Amino acid sequence: MRIGVFICHCGSNIAGTVDCAAVASKARAYPDVAYSTDIMYACAEPGQDAIIAAIKEHLLTGVVVASCTPRMHEPTFRKTVERAGLNRYMFEMANIREHVSWIGKDIEANTNKAAELVRMAVSKLRLNRELKPKSFPVTKRLLVVGGGVAGIQAALDAADAGLEVIMVEKQPTIGGKMAKLDKTFPTVDCSSCILGPRMVDVAQHPNITLYAYSEVDSISGYVGNFDVKIRKKASYVDWSKCTGCGLCTEKCPSKKSYDRFNEGVGPTTAIIIPFPQAIPKKASIEREYCRQFNTGKCGVCAKVCPTGAIDYGMQDEFIDAKVGGIVAATGYDLMDWTVYQEYGGGRYPDVVTSLQYERMLSASGPTGGHIKRPSDGEEPKDVVFIQCVGSRDVSVGRPYCSGFCCMYTAKQAILTKDHIPDSRSYVFYMDIRSPGKGYDEFTRRVQEEYQARYIRGRVSMVYPKGKKLIVRGADTLMGAQVEIEADLVVLAVGAEAAEGAPHLAEKLRISYDSYGFFMEGHPKLRPVETNTAGVFLAGACQGLKDIPSSVAQGSAAAAKALALLSRDMLDSDPQIASVNLNRCVGCRKCIEVCPFKAIQEIDLRGQPKAEVIETVCQGCGLCNATCPQGAIQLSHFTDNQLLAEVEALCRF
Amino acid sequence: MAIQDDIKSAIAEALPGLSCVIGWGAGPEALRAAPLFMRDAADVDKFTAGFLAVNNPALFLPSLKGAKVGLVVKGCDARSVGQLVAENLVSREAIHLIGYPCRGVIDMDKATAALEGRCEPGEVKGLREENEDIVLDAPGGEIRLAKKDVAADKCARCRYPNAESADVFVGEKAAPVVERDDYADLAAFENMALDARKAFWEKEMSRCIRCYACRNACPLCVCRDHCVASSREPHWLTQADGVRDKLFFQLIHATHLAGRCTGCGECERACPVGIPLLTLKRAFSRQVEGLFGYTAGIDRSTPPLLTFKLEEPAIKEREW
Structure with a gap:
């Protein structure tokens, strides 16, 4: 084998703390290395051209590039070697940026470590084999999990483009949190008036099948061909007969x-x-x-019931569906604010959450759009809004900013004035965060035109006194304590990932952070993709965001799904498992662990054996690690290849 | 012995439907029994059970796939069978288990030590059991030894003396010696400083001759010809004779048995140079029992380290 080694400077990113020329020179001594050089930017066009030229000039049969993480540029360089006529799997990458230059300053140590990593890559490459992908057909159907505004947008966009869409919503109705809101900032237009038509579109769209009051029970399969089991929860009303007469x-x-x-x-x-x-x-x-x-x-x-739709004996129903892609749009829930004992911990009826306040403001809510104190039904005159209840508060394990509370609190203060013109609103805030189009003007308007009194500081306690609630807090701008006699206290409760989001993430095989928010593929460049092919994110399930951003992400997720499902065939990754039948004892452990159902039992002359279904295998390596007999090998990551790397590193 | 005759009748009764029944018969010396493969009535006559019934007959099961076989089993042997079944390595339907209450088996190293200065173990001409003692017919006259002094270590911490999963159980069930394994032997080992422990294993492993008797005696080491220790493809281990290579092999062996080892002790018994191999395996067993609540050979599910669950019920990784 003739291996070419290219040590990338990445400008000064790598060359700043790694002697790239020295690494290239050391690499010349590694077995099978026919050519080695350092290069300014391997990924840039001149860099790629230099690699192609070297392959041709030195008749190279394999290439090692030592540069950044393969997450970004492995596809780039695979294409480069392919352009030079090599198989794309005759390429290895050594990460000497994230793993070396960015994490240490000692040039000598870094140079040595970089050389070791290159040696490992060379050792593995020597055992690489040419691999060729197979292609498989794609199911042109999209599953949208969650019927909030983000999910609705994703579903409508995908359906308008001609894709079949299945929407699964946990609650008996779609609409999500937006449907609960009275008005929306910064335009103060009616939430259900703008959302309602979209919801109707979902119901009437010929390409959308809606399963409300349903949950995703299980998901198997892989990109292009997911098998989804949907559990339609028993509503005890036969919806085919129910006319919604009420x-x-x-x-x-x-x-x-x-x-x-x-x-x-x-x-x-x-x-x-x-x-x-x-x-x-x-x-x-x-x-x-x-x-x-x-x-x-x-x-x-x-x-x-005039249509006889009630059915007390109804059972949960299961629906099997095959989809090619999945958009998760599960939204958020409010955190359990009752941990705040200083605000009464839920003991005072006149301390309400912002979402409860929305329902009081809403004309279709239980108070008919009249703001009433829950304790006695009277109209409040002094309303105190407390922000950052469960946001930006490390003491309750919620260090992050929920993002939209500053804005909806301002909106609620405006609405309070509209509903009760002689009312006074007080807002305790930490900072006003309003970086959106027309947002800062909005928060200024509530203070200037609606005379809401903004007090910068935290509330130390809320306690009842007669019919009133005393809100005691600090005004840090005045450097003084303030006490306000309030009729109603509204808490801007911080949000967290929707209940059950981590469970869905496990079913989708996507990762999530410690608050249950789903992890995007890349925080900047892949914001709606996940690291599981075919699974996309929309809305607050990925991180808290307001309605405009959720809608934008819904459209973005639909665009990604459409790009995927516009293809008739997908290439399967040839880095898959295979079974050595001589070694297999038919214990079925691989079949048990395979999350893709990619292994089946076959009968070989009366003995049970395992067999990998090639287009289904995703090369995750679970079977490989599980097989006690070592009968399963993962191509491109065989035991021998890994051993070669270990031995290149641990020489004794 | 009445119980021995009862077992023989149970074997004779089951034998027609089986290709063979594996038990114990006379071995090369009076103090050593050997596995006995019984195929007809004459073979059954040679059957012996009791204090010398050391070998674990479950060892032979994976190589007898396809035939229906009978096994006479002690409690610990039955655990090995149970584990093989739990791992789908053998089919329970293809096995007929005859259980009996085991009251301990001999440890030849201890017996040899006890006879030190009196006679060689090979010179003993016969043995009879008298309640808690064994009486040896030795050249210089009878020698009486207390069973507890020469019984295997595992017998002193026996939780399952009866083969609970047996198809036929002969005799009255014996009471467990202990209710719970406190792993006191491990605690004693772990009291040593880390350096001392390393030195201990290096010294022990320096005697290893890589004969793989430990592996070959293990009823759960089912890879046999494809063992990583001797495989060239993939070439995991060198054949070098260094202490680290030997320790490497033994650690692989122990790791492969983590959560599977039933503690039958056959590895340690088979070791010709007396390396305390069971210590390594018991360290894993304690860990797996603690973390996953899984007792190898008793639980019927796949061992926890050979399967994959999104969430382990016993490990509270995330509280959602």
């Missing part, structure tokens, strides 16, 4: 159910239609509040 919700005698959609502002019935514009507008029974289920005696809804 008679059942009027007559239901169990009137003290927790109202999930209205965030518990006022009770509701056990059989519900979440809100008037719900999509689908179908009733469902909350089993834990239903008298029929709890006492076995009631049946009122079944009696009044």
